[in-house]
Amino acid sequence: MTHPRTSRPHLRTVSITGVGSCVPERILSNADLERMVETTDEWITSRTGIRERRIAADDQATSDLATEAARRALADAGVRAEDVDLIIVATITPDMPFPSTACLVQHRLGATRAAAFDIEAACSGFVYALDIASHFVASHTYNTVLVIGAEKMSSVVDWTDRNTCVLFGDGAGAAVLQNRPSAHGLLTTCLGSDGGKASLLELPAGGSACPATAETVAARRHFLRMDGKETFKNAVNAMVTAATQALERCGIGIERIRCIIPHQANQRILAAVAERLGAREDQVFSNVERYGNTSAASVGIALDEAVKSGRIQRGDLVLLVVFGAGLTWGAAVIEW
Numbered sequence: 383m384t385h386p387r388t389s390r391p392h393l394r395t396v397s398i399t400g401v402g403s404c405v406p407e408r409i410l411s412n413a414d415l416e417r418m419v420e421t422t423d424e425w426i427t428s429r430t431g432i433r434e435r436r437i438a439a440d441d442q443a444t445s446d447l448a449t450e451a452a453r454r455a456l457a458d459a460g461v462r463a464e465d466v467d468l469i470i471v472a473t474i475t476p477d478m479p480f481p482s483t484a485c486l487v488q489h490r491l492g493a494t495r496a497a498a499f500d501i502e503a504a505c506s507g508f509v510y511a512l513d514i515a516s517h518f519v520a521s522h523t524y525n526t527v528l529v530i531g532a533e534k535m536s537s538v539v540d541w542t543d544r545n546t547c548v549l550f551g552d553g554a555g556a557a558v559l560q561n562r563p564s565a566h567g568l569l570t571t572c573l574g575s576d577g578g579k580a581s582l583l584e585l586p587a588g589g590s591a592c593p594a595t596a597e598t599v600a601a602r603r604h605f606l607r608m609d610g611k612e613t614f615k616n617a618v619n620a621m622v623t624a625a626t627q628a629l630e631r632c633g634i635g636i637e638r639i640r641c642i643i644p645h646q647a648n649q650r651i652l653a654a655v656a657e658r659l660g661a662r663e664d665q666v667f668s669n670v671e672r673y674g675n676t677s678a679a680s681v682g683i684a685l686d687e688a689v690k691s692g693r694i695q696r697g698d699l700v701l702l703v704v705f706g707a708g709l710t711w712g713a714a715v716i717e718w
């Protein structure tokens with residue numbers, strides 16, 4: 383197989399040497415939602431595949447979930463916090479607009495040598511962050527980079543809007559990226575965006591375009607809004623395009639991928655993407671039933687579960703494929 387990442391001799395191989403995740407303890411079931419909005423377990427399950435999601439405690443912020451996921455990933459990699467060079471947190475629900483959640487995590491971990499910043503690519507954030515991180519390692523700039531996707535979506539969900547509140551959940555997933563001579567690694571990443579469709583999925587107020595006022599709060603403009611049907615169509619198209627591009631770059635057919643980890647937005651999206659890619663059902667990893675859509679955390683949590691459950695073994699080919707607000711999308715092929 384070609385190895386696009388290292389085909390240029392000055393670039394190093396980039397391996398994921400540890401993974402970890404953290405979800406809050408509190409479970410919100412479809413039955414609980416039936417008591418909150420006009421919905422049914424049957425509707426949610428048949429339209430989305432989601433049965434329950436995790437909801438953070440009032441005093442639990444995105445940085446808390448991110449820090450715990452990071453600790454678990456570092457332990458898995460056998461890396462000390464002091465040895466981390468860079469921390470990238472992908473999130474659309476930072477603890478606050480600034481300082482960055484990555485800086486809060488840096489302090490909490492005791493990662494005293496690390497630089498830290500957040501990136502925002504909504505549900506595509508984990509693959510965007512992986513791509514950014516991989517270049518720092520490949521180019522010899524840093525040896526150890528911690529990538530974290532973390533969200534407290536429950537803090538931006540409108541709990542009176544049945545169109546969206548049934549879909550989202552909280553959590554964090556993390557990965558440690560390092561160079562391991564002779565080890566397998568990240569073969570390629572593809573990213574894309576289309577800001578022309580920004581309004582399909584947005585949180586309109588609270589930024590510089592529409593600062594917070596009593597009116598914006600009263601108009602519920604600090605909650606996320608989504609055109610579900612259009613988002614669905616765009617998600618399937620973009621994920622199929624990104625996955626196809628990534629596989630073509632590596633010269634790998636879909637049948638050789640051991641585990642496809644799509645962004646966990648909706649079981650019907652996962653099924654549609656798999657079908658269009660010509661993948662078998664048993665190639666696709668899904669935990670959307672238990673966590674709903676955790677945005678930037680979703681593929682990080684899924685990757686951790688797939689590895690820890692033995693679903694991914696050393697040498698397996700893994701495909702991550704994501705889509706989110708922006709619009710943004712991306713894919714990554716990894717030889718584990």
Ligand code: UT7
Pocket residue numbers: 420421422425426429430505544545546548583609610611612613614617647648651675677705706707
């Ligand atoms: O992470 C970023 C990416 N996010 C996504 O990719 C999400 C993409 N979108 C979706 O997953 C789906 O579009 C939804 C799950 C959001 C909706 O499923 P749908 O099959 O597209 O349903 P719909 O929007 O066509 O709505 C069908 C009906 C509507 O009623 P009417 O207008 O036909 O009378 C909705 O009002 O279902 C109604 N509805 C609900 N009914 C019961 C919407 N939400 C609910 C609900 N319970 N929770």
